[in-house]
Amino acid sequence: MQPDAIALPTPAPRRKKPALWRRTQEFWLPLVVLTLLVLAWEIACRVFGVPAYLLPSPSAIWGETWAMRMQVLTHAGATFTTVMVGFLVSVAISLPLAVALTSSRMIANAIYPILILTQSIPKVALAPILVVVLGANELPRIVITFLVAFFPLVLSCAAGLLAVPPELLELGRACRASKWQELVRIRLPFAMPIVFSGLKAAIALAVVGAVVAEFVNADRGLGYLIVSATAFFKVPLAWGALILLSFMGIVLFQIVVAVERILVPWSNDNGKL
């Protein structure tokens, strides 16, 4: 049936370690593509003579922004403060709120419709009213940032708290754990991976919220800089502020991802978004 069944030992295929440029391509490939895009943008602006108020060239954006670097940094610092305070307030309010929501059906029925209501309010429309109510200071900006950022955080915290396997809660009850122990030792740690997906959404939204607030009422901040720069047709500076704002969003997001990797190493989400 099988002529010559003696199998010759075939040499194992040589497994070479992938070359360095291949292993690190995840890192440098996007950078190369981005550089090429910026280059194409620059060339297009020069070749076709696009006016700066329509689309400034990258070199013009860099030039104008660099020239005003101290002011730009001050504005960026103001926005950063608003984003961080708004974000931290969101965390401080969302977690206890989620615990309350998931602890009893009555509380959930009482609070949930109000939460939905706060989400249906257009925040941009609310901003000028809040300024009148709370005064032209940092407070309305923080409140707007909070209102934009906190909702997905509450939802993910609540989802996380409800995702605990019922057997684990039974185990807790079998050990006669108190409600507080159940929350701190079982529910909250179990919720962490899902809480962090909410934190990632919240930090991104906090940047949006801060800028919205600055559009309406501010004397500093990158949002304010964009509004005032465009008002004076300093379009390249507005672009510079926009790019800086995006950069801030990316960095803050990555910080949350890094904190997650340290605090929640068991999360399946690690390594992905």
Add this chain to the structure above:
Amino acid sequence: MITIDRASKVFLTRDGEDIVALKDASLTIGDCEFIALVGPSGCGKSTLLRLIGGLLPLSGGTITMDGAKVTGPREDTGIVFQAPTLLPWATIKDNVLFPLSLMGKLQPDSKAKAGQLLEMVGLGGFEQKYPRELSGGMQQRAAICRALLHDPSVLLMDEPFGALDALTREEMTLELLRIWTERPKTIVFVTHSISEAVLLADRVVVMSPRPGQIVEIIDVPLSRPRSFDQEGSDEFQRCARRIRELIFGRRDARAA
């Protein structure tokens, strides 16, 4: 000794309907006896297990453990579920120590005891690993250690090997018998598997659904220590056939 006297459990559904999960179950379980609860889904075997553990309040009847009425969870009871349900953020050793730490009863020698237990089930050297680094069978062994650490007099097991593959399941069955021999205690074991029930138990409690109730209690006269060799014996076959008859009715049992 556990005495169950006409225990009943009625659940109220969301629509306000009553569902009788268990009706007038009576059973006396001796110390260090191995009892298996067998029956189709919805026969109330898990409910009975939770009633014994004090995790559910009774709707009727009484359950007493060593003369005292069971009104809530007792500390001398250990529970193993179908899923290992280990804490993903804690090491295997910390998982085993978890119930004791919840009860605030960590002793200086608890860690050493946990190490011994893990050694006994073949998990020595895995103390500092995390659950995700272990196979399903190993996780379930750790979960059994977790239930055994405070040396409960009663071990309640709710289909503990139900989520394991067939080979691991046989291995774990022998493992459990060995643990039980080394540390004798009362075990109430819920299972879907008739052969598992016969091989493990001193007595098999056969239950039927709608409403969940005990149909018959079958003595298993097999000698101990048990092994899979006994599956071919007449006594084993007679017990298994009787259980099958009770669950599927006579005709189906003969056909099977």
